[in-house]
Amino acid sequence: MKRILKLVGLAFIGLLCIIGFNTVRYKPNNTQRVDITVPDVNAEIVAQKLSTAIQFKTISHPFGEPGRPAAYQEFIDWLEIAFPNASRAMDQTIVGGFTPLYHWKGTDSTQSPILISGHYDVVPIEGDWSRDPWAGEISDGYVWGRGALDMKGSVVSYMHAIDLLVASGFQPQRDIYVAITQDEEIGGAGGAAAVISYFQDNQIEIDWSLDEGSFVLSDIISSIDADIASINVAEKGYMTVRITARGQGGHSSLPHRDTAVSNLAKAIVQLQEEPVAGGLTDVSASFFDTLGPHMGLAERVLFANTWLFKPILERVLSAQNTTDAMLRTTKAPTMLEGSEAENVLPQEASVFVNFRLHPRDNEQTVLNHIKSQIHQDHIDIEVLDVSGASSVSAHTNDAFERLSASAQAVFGDVVVVPGLTIGGTDSGRYSKYAKNSYRFMPIVFKADDIALLHGKDERISIENLRKAVQYYMVLLRGL
């Protein structure tokens, strides 16, 4: 007995040694910092330009309501006035009706081109704003208005960066394409899709693209002191499914025990019982693995020893909706349909469930999940809408290194991680064409800013505009 106890004790000490050893060895991968000079930028001028850009009501209306073409054309005309040097140096082609696509010729035609893209359409106004959403007011260190953050601020910043570079006599080595798309907020079927068609028609291969989809996150992951530049290498897909339960119709004074509605209710409960399988693998693993070494001791012990603690970590990360969405395909029942009168039993009742597909899943794996969860007859499953998750771009190549080095040069001590964009962007389309696609808006974004995206009092700080222009200048100078 004593001998057994002794063996168990030794095994336990051995285990602690392994855990300790792994934790000590678990360090940030300190890539060699490249010495990059960051140019001075007069951010007041950028703020003025953004203020004007906001005043064009380039609104994408959901549900097919048409926008105002005149506003789009006026915006395009204004670009030439606001960015005269950029407009002179780059050839402009209008694709998809209202999407300017610029070509900035490089000195070395053997290198494959890259694409910088952003959208200038905005979502409609909701809620009570404290400022006029269309005036582009500059006050309290911010530019206020619809689209300031999402994403006329970025568009103005990269156009201004190019304008300054051209004025200084700079010409890139590789060809650079610059797109300003017209309909990202309603799916990109006109803008980003036309950009890709143009590349296809002209046999232009794009090495990598850069668009929105993440930020320099500040105070968002509480266990890390530093800001996190999450340069996202993939984005989730979208799928909506209608699940219909059937039952006998009739008058509600003579109901059967099981009705279409009660069958549907059971189906929803069954569907919600288990999440879609997921966890710390592929893109989700690289995100947390890069962040782990910067966390507190307790977290470091866990992340350094995923061979032992992975199940615990996955449980902890799944408990919060924000981190859970990084690990798996999420599902959300959103709309219900049943009888049209309160005293009529419907023959059918339906629920719409919206899935956001993790790159490891596809239409079939999601359908398999639904079927494995719902154990009932008289249920129909219909896929209404699906666009798969993007491919996962490389994060150990020159492009990612350049994007990271530029972020460290401009934002100082930031932790750069390859992340996953939870929503959909134009990059979903670009990633099907370009070799790699990256999603990163070079501005500091705090937890409170989430409410500003598509929300009221949308604004961007003048300091962020300065950083964004500096980032694009540093990035483009290295290309």
Ligand SMILES: [Zn+2]
């Ligand atoms: Zn956007």
